[in-house]
Amino acid sequence: MPTPSDYNGKVPAAAGAARTSYVPPHLRNRPLSAEAASAPVARSGGYSAGPRNDRIGGSSSYIGGGGGGWNNRSNGWDRGREREANPFQDDLETEQEFGSRDNTGINFDAYEDIPVETSGKDVPSPVSTFAEIDLGEALNLNIKRCKYVKPTPVQRYAIPISLAGRDLMACAQTGSGKTAAFCFPIISGIMKSSQSAPSPPSFSRMAYPFALILSPTRELSVQIHEEARKFAYQTGVRVVVAYGVIDCSGQLRDLEKGVDILVATPGRLVDLLERARVSLQMVKYLALDEADRMLDMGFEPQIRRIVQQMDMPPAGVRQTMLFSATFPKEIQCLAADFLSNYVFLAVGRVGSSTDLIVQRVEYVLETDKRSHLMDLLHAQIANGNQGKQALTLVFVETKKGADALEHWLCINGFPATSIHGDRSQQEREYALRSFKSGKTPILVATDVAARGLDIPHVAHVVNFDLPNDIDDYVHRIGRTGRAGKTGLATAFFNDNNSSLARPLSDLMLEANQEVPAWISRFAARSSYGKNRRGGGGGRFGGRDFRRDTSYNRGGTDYYSVGAGHSSNGYNASSGYGPATVTSAWD
Numbered sequence: 001m002p003t004p005s006d007y008n009g010k011v012p013a014a015a016g017a018a019r020t021s022y023v024p025p026h027l028r029n030r031p032l033s034a035e036a037a038s039a040p041v042a043r044s045g046g047y048s049a050g051p052r053n054d055r056i057g058g059s060s061s062y063i064g065g066g067g068g069g070w071n072n073r074s075n076g077w078d079r080g081r082e083r084e085a086n087p088f089q090d091d092l093e094t095e096q097e098f099g100s101r102d103n104t105g106i107n108f109d110a111y112e113d114i115p116v117e118t119s120g121k122d123v124p125s126p127v128s129t130f131a132e133i134d135l136g137e138a139l140n141l142n143i144k145r146c147k148y149v150k151p152t153p154v155q156r157y158a159i160p161i162s163l164a165g166r167d168l169m170a171c172a173q174t175g176s177g178k179t180a181a182f183c184f185p186i187i188s189g190i191m192k193s194s195q196s197a198p199s200p201p202s203f204s205r206m207a208y209p210f211a212l213i214l215s216p217t218r219e220l221s222v223q224i225h226e227e228a229r230k231f232a233y234q235t236g237v238r239v240v241v242a243y244g245v246i247d248c249s250g251q252l253r254d255l256e257k258g259v260d261i262l263v264a265t266p267g268r269l270v271d272l273l274e275r276a277r278v279s280l281q282m283v284k285y286l287a288l289d290e291a292d293r294m295l296d297m298g299f300e301p302q303i304r305r306i307v308q309q310m311d312m313p314p315a316g317v318r319q320t321m322l323f324s325a326t327f328p329k330e331i332q333c334l335a336a337d338f339l340s341n342y343v344f345l346a347v348g349r350v351g352s353s354t355d356l357i358v359q360r361v362e363y364v365l366e367t368d369k370r371s372h373l374m375d376l377l378h379a380q381i382a383n384g385n386q387g388k389q390a391l392t393l394v395f396v397e398t399k400k401g402a403d404a405l406e407h408w409l410c411i412n413g414f415p416a417t418s419i420h421g422d423r424s425q426q427e428r429e430y431a432l433r434s435f436k437s438g439k440t441p442i443l444v445a446t447d448v449a450a451r452g453l454d455i456p457h458v459a460h461v462v463n464f465d466l467p468n469d470i471d472d473y474v475h476r477i478g479r480t481g482r483a484g485k486t487g488l489a490t491a492f493f494n495d496n497n498s499s500l501a502r503p504l505s506d507l508m509l510e511a512n513q514e515v516p517a518w519i520s521r522f523a524a525r526s527s528y529g530k531n532r533r534g535g536g537g538g539r540f541g542g543r544d545f546r547r548d549t550s551y552n553r554g555g556t557d558y559y560s561v562g563a564g565h566s567s568n569g570y571n572a573s574s575g576y577g578p579a580t581v582t583s584a585w586d
């Protein structure tokens with residue numbers, strides 16, 4: 001097995017030969033007969049001479065690239081082999097179900113005055129429009145097809161930083177467009193560099209992705225894959241997903257056809273690496289979505305295995321991007337192992353919720369929860385919010401609890417389905433489809449659905465059982481109030497949740513929510529320091545942990561706050577306890 005040092009500065013020996021089933025992106029617009037004749041030649045500098053260095057300063061000087069550095073890719077990857085399906089088709093169907101999903105009407109002005117902080121050395125400047133960024137014609141066309149008119153704040157900052165080749169740790173609120181923020185630079189980078197990129201060995205059935213995007217759940221990987229396919233449509237960049245256990249042979253066949261961007265869950269990827277079906281030696285871009293979750297106790301060993309113990313180029317050679325809405329200090333500290341000279345970006349306060357979500361907390365005894373939920377659902381119907389146009393997501397603590405509540409709702413006349421780790425892959429996919437389409441407008445879920453899922457028309461999130469960790473609460477309620485739209489989140493609180501009282505009331509105050517007096521009394525009573533944000537007073541910490549004076553690596557100046565960006569609202573972080581592991585996570 002090749003090691004990163006084998007790879008560094010050198011491409012695989014068989015780089016000159018094209019595989020029978022794999023067509024590298026730079027050859028995909030050429031007639032088939034020309035492909036064999038113009039098989040790629042290894043770059044002298046290996047990956048270190050790739051898009052990362054070439055792009056610094058925003059210039060378009062790409063090795064092997066003529067003119068503005070762009071390959072003229074007017075088509076997708078379907079030359080004579082497999083037709084590239086139109087990934088926008090599903091959107092049309094959803095629009096028919098629910099009416100328009102027009103992103104142009106999105107109230108992104110709601111994000112405009114949000115404080116942004118960057119730290120790190122020589123942070124590239126943000127942009128205001130997509131036109132200011134040299135993403136390439138094909139990608140720009142897809143941005144238009146997605147109806148994205150202007151970049152969201154996290155995109156305004158993160159895209160230029162990533163295009164400049166810098167590693168990035170980015171924290172931005174739920175529903176604020178982080179997926180595109182890491183997908184655009186990856187797709188653009190692959191498009192630009194691929195004219196001179198090596199092709200994988202011809203004799204191998206192994207896949208050699210240029211980019212790896214890891215996420216914690218199957219559903220999120222599927223969603224990122226769907227989004228990335230839209231952004232990459234007809235760019236010549238091929239996106240493949242690997243997750244779960246379902247249809248393993250189908251996924252293997254997809255991999256064998258060639259992959260530029262591999263979206264995967266960690267467990268599935270480890271399996272593919274062990275079976276020698278995937279090699280990471282050509283990975284130039286590594287993105288971890290929900291990065292704090294990926295690096296907490298549950299996933300960290302698998303991530304270390306993938307990133308540090310296989311054949312992936314090391315930090316500094318590859319480009320690494322970490323994204324989440326929450327980034328506890330101890331996880332930031334851990335994440336620094338995977339990064340090199342990185343920029344820290346915080347859009348809004350780290351771990352804060354958006355004030356587009358109206359948050360309500362109600363005191364409800366365990367025994368009263370079901371009838372209380374029923375009251376809420378009846379009220380929604382009375383207010384005309386139920387039905388196809390308004391979906392309700394109900395979070396519970398356990399898989400058994402999810403099954404029981406789903407059953408109870410159904411027998412009481414509320415069309416509900418459920419998603420949790422004990423359901424089969426098919427059942428999970430079916431439940432999600434049924435919920436998204438409005439067929440069953442109530443979804444009962446464990447934390448498996450807490451992060452990342454972008455389901456339009458979720459109007460109400462109910463925390464039937466509150467989580468133990470405030471960060472999980474932030475992600476859960478973030479399933480509504482996305483992309484500038486408003487949403488409602490209701491939490492059932494009782495004495496069992498007293499340790500959450502303080503961080504919850506702090507979070508609600510941060511988001512300009514009305515905090516009931518009784519929860520403030522709970523907060524005053526509960527002991528400090530129990531939760532990540534439990535200690536240190538009213539405003540919980542949230543910023544680049546390198547700015548903490550206790551962090552010292554030989555006196556290096558690791559940060560400087562980005563000039564011209566607001567730095568208000570950040571205080572010294574303190575009081576983070578150990579990360580808690582959520583139950584029922586798959």
Ligand SMILES: Nc1ncnc2c1ncn2[C@@H]1O[C@H](COP(=O)(O)OP(=O)(O)OP(=O)(O)O)[C@@H](O)[C@H]1O
Nearest residue numbers: 103148150151152174175176177178179452454483
């Ligand atoms: N520039 C844009 N203009 C309009 N809509 C956008 C833009 N960027 C993203 N969106 C839309 O915003 C929604 C939320 O984006 P996304 O799922 O990437 O959010 P996120 O920040 O990753 O959320 P989470 O933290 O929950 O994972 C998506 O429906 C996406 O299509």
